[in-house]
Amino acid sequence: TITRRHTRCGKPNCGCHADPPRMHGPYYQWTRKINGKTVTRRLTEHEANLYAEWINNDRQLRALITQMRDIAAEATELITRHDTKAAEV
Structure with a gap:
């Protein structure tokens, strides 16, 4: 599957922790099962x-x-x- 996500970082003074937050991204990820294990790749x-x-x-x-x-x-x-x-x- 393809997912589109916005994330927060670990820096406490970053805008992603503001109110309202300015999230990082969007980031696209492809997730698939290969030999019973989940494999994720950023796209x-x-x-x-x-x-x-x-x-x-x-x-x-x-x-x-x-x-x-x-x-x-x-x-x-x-x-x-x-x-x-x-x-x-």
Whole structure:
């Protein structure tokens, strides 16, 4: 996932601790599980936009593959029924 965050630093006199605060950022982060471990990478705004597009493309591709598998399962069922009826005749 891609997240956009604003942060506070550890300097007590910094504007991020003012009222109202002037936070640092925005910072973009990409988080993913790799081999069961969470991996986080800081991104530029441009990289975050690219990653978001790639993530969306991946989701669309996975949805298409799921549809293809469903259609193949339905086709297999129809062919099996047709072959069974043809064998009975």
